[in-house]
Amino acid sequence: MSETLDEYLGRWAGTDPLRQAVRATVTALASGTAAIAALVADGPLAGELAASRGVGADGWDDQKELDVRADEMLLGSLAGKPVAAYASEEAELPVPVTPGAPLIVAIDPLDGSSNIDTDVTIGTIFSVLPAPEGVDPVSEAAYFQPGRAQLAAGYAVYGPHTAFVLSVGEGTMHFVLDRAAGTYRLVKERVTIPTVAREFAINMSNHRHWDDRLRLYIDDLLQGKDGPREADYNMRWIASMVAEAHRIIIRGGIYLYPADTRAGYTQGRLRLIYEAFPIALLMEQSGAAATDGRTPILDLVPERLHQRVPLIFGSREKVERVSNYLTGPGEIAERAPLFGRRGLLTA
Numbered sequence: 001m002s003e004t005l006d007e008y009l010g011r012w013a014g015t016d017p018l019r020q021a022v023r024a025t026v027t028a029l030a031s032g033t034a035a036i037a038a039l040v041a042d043g044p045l046a047g048e049l050a051a052s053r054g055v056g057a058d059g060w061d062d063q064k065e066l067d068v069r070a071d072e073m074l075l076g077s078l079a080g081k082p083v084a085a086y087a088s089e090e091a092e093l094p095v096p097v098t099p100g101a102p103l104i105v106a107i108d109p110l111d112g113s114s115n116i117d118t119d120v121t122i123g124t125i126f127s128v129l130p131a132p133e134g135v136d137p138v139s140e141a142a143y144f145q146p147g148r149a150q151l152a153a154g155y156a157v158y159g160p161h162t163a164f165v166l167s168v169g170e171g172t173m174h175f176v177l178d179r180a181a182g183t184y185r186l187v188k189e190r191v192t193i194p195t196v197a198r199e200f201a202i203n204m205s206n207h208r209h210w211d212d213r214l215r216l217y218i219d220d221l222l223q224g225k226d227g228p229r230e231a232d233y234n235m236r237w238i239a240s241m242v243a244e245a246h247r248i249i250i251r252g253g254i255y256l257y258p259a260d261t262r263a264g265y266t267q268g269r270l271r272l273i274y275e276a277f278p279i280a281l282l283m284e285q286s287g288a289a290a291t292d293g294r295t296p297i298l299d300l301v302p303e304r305l306h307q308r309v310p311l312i313f314g315s316r317e318k319v320e321r322v323s324n325y326l327t328g329p330g331e332i333a334e335r336a337p338l339f340g341r342r343g344l345l346t347a
C-alpha cells in the first residue's frame, strides 16, 4: 500500500513547527473533503444538494445547498487546528478558528456549483497562508498577500474517483481517496505537466464579448491545420475549473477564463485568493504556468477578499503564447498576412 497523505506530510514536516502546523491543517482539510466526497457520491439520496440558498458572498452567484454544506464541513474540520482564520467564497468576511494560530486558510468549498445536479465532476480548492505579523488575522487585510506567500495549496476533485492534488512548495503531489480506509494515498510524488497537448478549455459562448486579441488567439486555434498554428486542437469545457485543472495536471493543455465586456466580468470570473492562487501554485510547481494575460498570477497582490481575476493556466509555452497575443506585437506580428484578421467565427 502506498503512503497516506498524513504519512507523507509527516516525513516532510519532520520536527519543524510551522511545517507541522501545515501538515495538521492540510490533513484536516483533506478529511473534510473525504466527507464531502461521500456526500457528493450519495447525490439526490443526500437531499436537494442543488437547491438554491440565495446569493453568495459577493451578492452575485447563486448559492446552492451543497455550497453551504461543504463550507460548514470544511470549517468544522479545522476546529482546534493551527488556523487563526477561515475565509470562504460563501462568506463575506473571514471567521475566527483558533486564536493566535500561525496560519490562515482561504477556500472555495465547492467549485463547479452549476454541475451539482448533473453528476459532473466538482471539487474543493484551498490555500494556506501564514497569519501575517501586525495585521488582525481575522480580517480581509490578512489575505492581501501575494500568491507566492502560500505555504500550501491544493484541491480535491469529486469525480469517478476522488483525487487530492497538493503542493507545499516542493513540487506537486497527486493522492487518491482510498474509500475503504477513508484516507488519501500517494499515487504520484512529482507531477510534471506535459508541454505538448492540443487541448484548450474556454467558454466559447462568450466569443463575442472578448477582447479582439484573445479572440484572435482562439480563432487561430480553431483554424487548426489550415491556420497559423498548423495543428488541429480539441476543445473541452466542463464548467468546473477544478476539473479542468485536474485534466491539465494529468495531460496538459490550457484553460482560459478571460475578462470580457459583460457586466460583472470585466475583471474575469474566477476569484484571485481562493481559486486562482492555489491553482497557480500547483501549475508552477508542476512545470506549467498561470497568468492574468500579463503578470504571473502568483505575483499579484489582492486588494479585496473576493476579487476576481482573468485566469489563464496550463502548459507553459501555451500560456506564454497567449500572453504574446495579448501584449503583442510578438505573436501577432509574426502571423503570415494570409491569416490576417479572418477567424473562423469572424469571417
Ligand SMILES: O=P(O)(O)OC[C@H]1O[C@](O)(COP(=O)(O)O)[C@@H](O)[C@@H]1O
Binding pocket: 061, 089, 108, 110, 111, 112, 113, 114, 203, 239, 240, 241, 242, 257, 269, 270
Ligand atoms: O458558467 P461559466 O461562465 O462557464 O463559468 C464556469 C466557471 O465558473 C466556476 O464554476 C466558478 O466557480 P464556483 O462554482 O465556485 O462559483 C468555475 O469553476 C468554472 O470554470
Ligand SMILES: [Mg+2]
Binding pocket: 108, 110, 111, 112, 241, 275
Ligand atoms: Mg469556484
Ligand SMILES: [Mg+2]
Binding pocket: 067, 089, 108, 109, 110, 111, 112, 113
Ligand atoms: Mg464555489
